[in-house]
Structure formats: structure tokens, C-alpha cells
Amino acid sequence: MVSRYGMIAFASSLDQGGPMAASAEDCALLLNTMVGFDERDSTSLDRPTEDYTRDLDKPLNGLRIGLPKEFFGEGCDAEVMAAVRAAIAEYEKLGATCVEVSLPNSHLSVPAYYVIAPAEASSNLSRFDGVRYGYRAPEYGNLDDMYMKSRAQGFGAEVKRRILIGTYVLSHGYYDAYYLQAQRIRRLIANDFVEAFKSCDVIMGPTSPSTAFKLGEKAADPVQMYLSDIYTIAVNLAGLPGMSIPCGFAGGLPVGLQLIGNYFAENQLLNVAHRYQQATDWHARRPEAIA
Numbered sequence: 001m002v003s004r005y006g007m008i009a010f011a012s013s014l015d016q017g018g019p020m021a022a023s024a025e026d027c028a029l030l031l032n033t034m035v036g037f038d039e040r041d042s043t044s045l046d047r048p049t050e051d052y053t054r055d056l057d058k059p060l061n062g063l064r065i066g067l068p069k070e071f072f073g074e075g076c077d078a079e080v081m082a083a084v085r086a087a088i089a090e091y092e093k094l095g096a097t098c099v100e101v102s103l104p105n106s107h108l109s110v111p112a113y114y115v116i117a118p119a120e121a122s123s124n125l126s127r128f129d130g131v132r133y134g135y136r137a138p139e140y141g142n143l144d145d146m147y148m149k150s151r152a153q154g155f156g157a158e159v160k161r162r163i164l165i166g167t168y169v170l171s172h173g174y175y176d177a178y179y180l181q182a183q184r185i186r187r188l189i190a191n192d193f194v195e196a197f198k199s200c201d202v203i204m205g206p207t208s209p210s211t212a213f214k215l216g217e218k219a220a221d222p223v224q225m226y227l228s229d230i231y232t233i234a235v236n237l238a239g240l241p242g243m244s245i246p247c248g249f250a251g252g253l254p255v256g257l258q259l260i261g262n263y264f265a266e267n268q269l270l271n272v273a274h275r276y277q278q279a280t281d282w283h284a285r286r287p288e289a290i291a
Contacts, residue, residue, distance in 0.1 A: 023283055024245065024273035028052040031266065047264070055267045056274040061095035063272065066200030068103045071231055076209045083248030083255040084206050087276065091204075094275055101196040101203065105188045109234035110226055112189070115169050115182035116237070121159070122166025128154065161222065190238040197262045202272050206231055207244040207256030231258060241266045245273050246282040253287055 021027040031052045038044040065088065072081070088098060128134035130150030137149035155163070169178040196203060208228050218225040235242040240260055247257035257276075261269035277283050 024243075024270050024277055025053070025056055027243070028056060028270045028274070031270075050267060052267055052270055055271045058271050058275075059095060060091065060272065060275050063091070063096040063202065064200040065091060065096050065098045066101035066196050066203040067098055068101050068106065068196070068203060068205055070103050070106045071205030075230075076206055077211070077250060079250030080206055080208070080210060080255050083250060084204075084257055087247035087257045087280075088204060090276065090279060091272075094279060099200050101200055103189070103192045103196060103234060105185065105192050106234045107230075108185045109189055109237055110230055112182040112185040113229070113233040113237055114165070114226055115178050116186065118162040118164075118166035119170050119179050119182075120166065121162040122164075122170060125155070125159070125163055130154070157219075158222070186237045189234050193234075193238045193240060193260075201262070201268065202265075203260040205258050205260075207258040208232070211250050211253035211255060235260050239263070241269055243269060243273060245276065246285070247276075247280075248282060249285075249287060254282075 021030055029052075035052070036049055037046040067088070092098065128151065130136040130146050135150055135154030137146060137153050140146035140149050168174060169182075193203075209230060210228070213228070218228075232242065232244075235258075240263065242258060242260045244256040244258050246254050248255045259269055259272055261272075
């Protein structure tokens with residue numbers, strides 16, 4: 001997913017989403033096609049284009065891997081953590097060294113994100129009224145009825161939940177208490193990463209505290225579902241490039257290793273992922289069918 005900063009997030013089949021590409025090399029080729037300034041997009045940065053395949057085979061000697069102590073504490077499944085640590089050990093064999101870093105405000109990323117993201121959803125989805133964008137209800141009595149039925153029928157339960165939350169936090173009397181506070185926390189989280197990258201080149205950790213849950217398993221408890229993003233949301237809030245690559249199995253299901261790069265360091269991030277995939281074959285394996 002290309003962000004407002006022109007960066008890319010590479011999702012593997014380990015997580016709730018499907019893969020963007022079958023390998024880091026394929027991802028680099030894809031990014032070469034996608035990257036570039038869009039004069040019609042106000043969030044697009046005008047930067048020189050790069051060849052994201054140029055450093056794929058660069059040795060990892062001297063690479064400094066930052067391991068956030070907040071990612072390696074309690075709350076992560078033991079098998080998931082074992083697979084992540086084995087992947088990090090493989091990187092050390094490839095010439096990298098590990099240093100401990102800290103992201104002290106990362107525990108605030110989930111509550112901050114689920115204030116900011118619903119607020120943006122509420123604002124952006126207001127245009128989907130059945131007139132110019134999106135779905136239109138097939139039957140309605142008047143204009144107001146068309147608005148209400150189109151939005152009621154066209155949005156799913158989670159989208160409606162986020163619109164309602166977003167509208168609430170942006171409303172008069174709550175904007176300062178919720179939305180502005182969340183934006184301040186966002187800045188603190190971004191500053192934590194800036195400080196961490198002073199002592200490392202790339203940050204690693206689990207993608208998720210557990211393997212993928214069954215379809216609909218957490219639908220009745222959205223908070224538990226949101227907590228599955230606890231290791232990744234801070235990256236989104238900080239606007240950093242990040243990717244998840246396969247690094248093993250736990251209980252028969254794939255485990256993701258999260259790689260986080262510095263601002264505009266996609267080339268290095270893809271190099272780090274590619275070298276690991278040259279040394280291992282986790283990205284080529286498929287889990288057995290689980291009932």
C-alpha cells in the first residue's frame with residue numbers, strides 16, 4: 001500500500017490480509033511501476049524516482065537491527081516469538097548485529113489510531129451519499145430517504161462503527177479532548193522512531209502477537225480484533241515504510257516478521273527482506289489445510 005509519503009507496505013499471507021507480492025524482489029518490481037509523483041494527488045511528494053531492485057543483493061554485513069523491548073515482552077504467543085527470534089538469528093548469520101531500542105509510546109498506538117482513522121473515515125466517507133459516489137439504494141421515497149438507505153445498505157458493520165466513532169470524536173466539545181490528543185500522541189510515536197533510528201538501520205519484531213484467527217472469530221469483540229494490530233499501527237502513525245515477510249509457522253499457521261525502515265529507506269528495507277528470502281524458503285511454503 002503506497003502511503004502519502006510514497007512508501008510501500010508489503011503484506012504477507014501471514015497476516016489478515018493477502019500478499020502484495022510473492023517475494024521481496026517481486027515487491028521491488030511492483031514498486032518501480034507504482035512509484036512517482038502524481039500532480040493530482042495533494043498527498044504525493046515530488047521526489048526523484050528510484051530503481052528499487054538496485055540494492056537487492058547487497059550484503060548485510062554491518063547492518064544494525066533494532067529490537068524494540070516493547071515488542072519482545074509479554075503478550076506475544078510463544079511459538080510466534082520463537083519463529084521471530086529464529087529469523088533474527090538468521091540475520092546475524094548473514095552479518096547483521098542486533099541492538100536494543102525503545103519505542104516507549106508504542107502502547108498508545110492502538111487507541112490513537114482508532115481515534116484518528118475513524119475520524120478520517122467519517123470525513124472521507126461522507127461523500128458516499130448515493131448521488132455521485134458508491135452504492136445507491138434501489139428503492140427510496142425522497143432524497144433524505146435515499147441518503148439514509150444508501151448508507152445503511154452500502155456500508156458494513158465495521159464501516160458504520162468507524163463512521164459513528166469518527167463523527168463523535170470530531171464533534172463540538174470532543175474534538176480537543178479526543179482528536180487533537182490523538183494527533184499529539186501520533187507525534188510522540190513518530191519521535192520515538194526518529195530516536196530509535198539513530199542507533200539502528202532497520203527495526204524488527206513480530207507482525208502480530210498471534211497467527212491469523214478464524215474468520216469471524218473476533219467479530220463480536222472489535223477491541224480484541226484491533227489489538228491484533230498492536231505491533232504494526234505505530235508504523236502507520238509514524239508514516240514509515242514497513243513490510244511483513246514469512247518467517248515460520250506456529251500451530252500450522254504462518255508467522256510474520258515485521259521489518260520497519262527509516263523514512264524513504266525502501267531500498268534498504270527490500271534488500272533486508274530479499275537477503276533473508278535468499279537464505280530461507282519460508283516465503284515459498286504454504287500451510288497445510290486446517291479444519
